[in-house]
Amino acid sequence: MTPDFRTSAPSKMESETETRQQAFLQNIANRLGRAVLQEKPLHPDKGAPRFWQEYRLDQQARIELFCDNWQKAGGIVHHFPHEREARQFLVQSVLDSGARKILRQDQPELAEWKLEESLREGQKLVCWQAMERTQALAEAAEAKIGIVVADYAVACTGSVVVASSAQKGRSVSLLPPTLFVIVPLDRLKTRLGEVLTVFENRARSFYPAGIHIISGPSRSADIENDLTIGVHGPGKVYALLFG
Amino acid sequence: MKDSVRERAQAALQDDYLRNAVKFTTERLRSGKQSAAAELGHWEEWRERGRAIRLHTIAHLDYYLAQFADNARQQGAHVHFAFTKEEAVAITLEIARRNKARSVVKSKSMVSEELHMNEALAEAGIETVETDLGEYIIQLANEPPSHIIIPAIHKNKEQIAEVLSREAGKQLPAETSVLAQFARQKLRQKFLQADIGMTGCNFAIAESGSIVLFENEGNARMVSTLPRTQITLMGMERIIPTWADLEVMATLLPRSATGQKLTVYLSGITGPKRTEDSDGPEELHIIIIDNGRSLQLGDPDFQELLNCIRCGACLNVCPVYRQIGGHSYGSTYSGPIGAVLTPALVKNAAEWNDIAYASSLCGACYEACPVKIPLHDMLVYLRHRTVTKGRPDLQEKLGMKGFRYLMSDYRRLRKALRLGRVGQKLLSRNGVIKAKLGPLKGWHRYRHTQLAAEQAFRDNWPVLKQELNRSLAQADPRIEERLQAWVAKRERGNEYDA
Numbered sequence: 204m205t206p207d208f209r210t211s212a213p214s215k216m217e218s219e220t221e222t223r224q225q226a227f228l229q230n231i232a233n234r235l236g237r238a239v240l241q242e243k244p245l246h247p248d249k250g251a252p253r254f255w256q257e258y259r260l261d262q263q264a265r266i267e268l269f270c271d272n273w274q275k276a277g278g279i280v281h282h283f284p285h286e287r288e289a290r291q292f293l294v295q296s297v298l299d300s301g302a303r304k305i306l307r308q309d310q311p312e313l314a315e316w317k318l319e320e321s322l323r324e325g326q327k328l329v330c331w332q333a334m335e336r337t338q339a340l341a342e343a344a345e346a347k348i349g350i351v352v353a354d355y356a357v358a359c360t361g362s363v364v365v366a367s368s369a370q371k372g373r374s375v376s377l378l379p380p381t382l383f384v385i386v387p388l389d390r391l392k393t394r395l396g397e398v399l400t401v402f403e404n405r406a407r408s409f410y411p412a413g414i415h416i417i418s419g420p421s422r423s424a425d426i427e428n429d430l431t432i433g434v435h436g437p438g439k440v441y442a443l444l445f446g
Numbered sequence: 447m448k449d450s451v452r453e454r455a456q457a458a459l460q461d462d463y464l465r466n467a468v469k470f471t472t473e474r475l476r477s478g479k480q481s482a483a484a485e486l487g488h489w490e491e492w493r494e495r496g497r498a499i500r501l502h503t504i505a506h507l508d509y510y511l512a513q514f515a516d517n518a519r520q521q522g523a524h525v526h527f528a529f530t531k532e533e534a535v536a537i538t539l540e541i542a543r544r545n546k547a548r549s550v551v552k553s554k555s556m557v558s559e560e561l562h563m564n565e566a567l568a569e570a571g572i573e574t575v576e577t578d579l580g581e582y583i584i585q586l587a588n589e590p591p592s593h594i595i596i597p598a599i600h601k602n603k604e605q606i607a608e609v610l611s612r613e614a615g616k617q618l619p620a621e622t623s624v625l626a627q628f629a630r631q632k633l634r635q636k637f638l639q640a641d642i643g644m645t646g647c648n649f650a651i652a653e654s655g656s657i658v659l660f661e662n663e664g665n666a667r668m669v670s671t672l673p674r675t676q677i678t679l680m681g682m683e684r685i686i687p688t689w690a691d692l693e694v695m696a697t698l699l700p701r702s703a704t705g706q707k708l709t710v711y712l713s714g715i716t717g718p719k720r721t722e723d724s725d726g727p728e729e730l731h732i733i734i735i736d737n738g739r740s741l742q743l744g745d746p747d748f749q750e751l752l753n754c755i756r757c758g759a760c761l762n763v764c765p766v767y768r769q770i771g772g773h774s775y776g777s778t779y780s781g782p783i784g785a786v787l788t789p790a791l792v793k794n795a796a797e798w799n800d801i802a803y804a805s806s807l808c809g810a811c812y813e814a815c816p817v818k819i820p821l822h823d824m825l826v827y828l829r830h831r832t833v834t835k836g837r838p839d840l841q842e843k844l845g846m847k848g849f850r851y852l853m854s855d856y857r858r859l860r861k862a863l864r865l866g867r868v869g870q871k872l873l874s875r876n877g878v879i880k881a882k883l884g885p886l887k888g889w890h891r892y893r894h895t896q897l898a899a900e901q902a903f904r905d906n907w908p909v910l911k912q913e914l915n916r917s918l919a920q921a922d923p924r925i926e927e928r929l930q931a932w933v934a935k936r937e938r939g940n941e942y943d944a
């Protein structure tokens with residue numbers, strides 16, 4: 204993947220950037236009383252304390268902890284023994300909601316679910332693909348339900364992780380007021396660190412532009428400490444675990 | 447700033463709603479933090495690790511900033527450096543001009559408050575909308591934030607309804623759900639129409655050139671997803687070396703701020719959108735800002751200020767903040783961290799010297815701080831600097847001189863105390879002193895002074911000493927052994943304080 208950025212003619216701002224950066228770093232080194240560092244420093248205290256890095260839960264404990272955390276944050280969670288039951292639940296929920304427009308990521312796992320076959324007349328399932336930007340955003344803004352498959356989930360924090368790509372729009376998990384996140388159990392980890400370090404070791408060219416870790420419905424306590432759900436992002440969030 | 451902390455605090459203390467709201471909110475956040483820390487366990491170990499990572503990063507700040515800038519550029523981001531707020535504003539305006547931007551949507555950024563960015567954009571004719579619910583409210587009310595985490599802590603529902611009704615052009619009821627719904631709809635349009643999205647930056651990851659945002663509402667995600675251009679304002683100290691280090695910060699920050707295990711959204715943004723992506727910014731600018739921060743580097747008393755992760759925990763435990771609220775501090779940052787950071791960020795620290803006195807030096811801030819910044823020590827250093835620069839209050843100077851004169855000779859002290867015991871009879875009423883005369887005025891406004899005891903401790907000491915010796919001789923040998931060991935340790939110096 205090549206990064207996408209507009210190339211404009213180099214101007215004063217660009218040429219100034221480099222000299223300013225030099226001076227900026229030099230000033231820091233001066234204040235610290237040494238020359239600018241060129242060598243990578245040793246970082247013995249990197250990451251979580253040892254005891255935590257070794258912490259693991261078995262699958263049953265992970266499921267219970269995830270479900271507990273997700274619910275406490277105000278989300279809705281179900282664990283199904285098989286994929287088909289998860290699909291069944293999703294279809295029923297979409298039918299019951301009466302939503303006219305439903306948006307899903309263009310993930311092969313989801314394509315296999317063939318959701319469009321089970322929808323009612325008047326319900327439209329839009330698949331996020333490489334679309335023209337304005338059109339993509341318009342679709343997302345109109346959709347009442349977003350459906351995504353999580354890249355990972357984390358038990359200790361009750362979170363799902365979704366990374367962006369051409370097939371996986373950031374808007375799908377953000378704009379519709381209701382969000383369904385499907386979590387195959389083999390993606391459920393114990394600690395947040397297990398997921399973060401996946402990105403640590405990833406080659407630069409495979410970095411997703413947006414990595415989003417979601418832990419429940421959008422919330423705010425800005426008005427007199429009253430909890431408000433769904434203030435900007437989705438207010439109803441379902442996690443459907445299966446396996 | 448013309449008026450003083452004292453005057454601003456005076457006004458805040460008259461406002462009953464404000465005092466109750468601040469008390470209630472800080473209490474909620476504080477107890478949330480306590481239970482989150484207890485539930486996690488090993489809290490001290492986490493704090494120690496957080497502190498170690500921050501210390502390491504700041505000690506190698508030039509290296510990590512260079513690494514960050516390189517990696518972010520390789521991902522397609524534009525990285526700018528700004529020494530001053532004027533430079534940061536100029537870069538922002540230049541980006542806006544090139545993109546012919548007419549509107550900016552912003553997610554929460556304390557740095558942008560520092561830069562007075564909204565005013566600068568408005569002057570350039572660019573509409574700027576704060577999108578964090580609390581920030582939106584105070585922007586419409588034309589007031590600065592009064593808490594790092596809950597900026598509109600000082601406004602009640604009726605006041606908020608009034609502010610939003612003005613924006614709506616119709617009367618909205620003072621109901622949280624209605625008000626929030628109005629803000630949601632209004633801001634959704636703004637997100638979709640804006641030319642530029644502006645964010646702050648909780649952390650920047652050097653090894654990948656990513657910026658990291660913690661939030662609960664989803665507005666920072668909107669701001670970094672919908673507009674074509676994104677500008678991220680980053681204080682130069684916001685950096686951490688690796689994603690693995692982010693786990694530590696993600697463990698400490700939300701728990702310390704609100705008691706959550708994690709904020710609802712934690713986003714890592716690495717470069718602008720990829721060519722094939724249909725959403726996300728096409729252009730990403732990261733402006734790394736000094737604005738006085740480097741003044742703290744290499745200063746043994748204050749360098750640790752750069753470790754701050756802006757969680758607000760020190761505000762929530764501060765007995766002074768809890769009484770007077772954020773606006774009394776008169777600057778972008780309030781509470782204990784504000785009392786130290788504000789003077790530290792400006793060269794003419796003298797202008798701010800009164801806020802270093804808005805503290806009781808109780809040390810609760812240090813206890814609460816997830817990265818163990820010794821804020822109470824720093825407040826003492828600041829006061830010390832004020833005094834050595836020869837700018838103390840005249841009354842205080844005289845007072846200290848007198849104190850020294852008295853205390854340097856025990857006979858003198860004894861004589862003075864005897865005199866005092868006689869003299870106090872003139873001022874006492876019902877066994878306490880209430881007189882609001884001269885130097886007693888400030889103190890006696892809210893308190894009474896107890897009378898000195900008929901017999902002073904010093905005069906009693908010979909008798910007490912005898913008693914003590916007797917009881918020590920009969921003391922349990924185990925207790926005595928422990929006492930002896932303790933005394934021995936103390937004599938060896940301060941190693942236990944280290």
Ligand code: SF4
Pocket residue numbers: 702753754755756757758759760761783811814815816817818819821
């Ligand atoms: S000084 Fe410590 S407690 Fe206060 S905001 Fe900074 S990190 Fe939080």
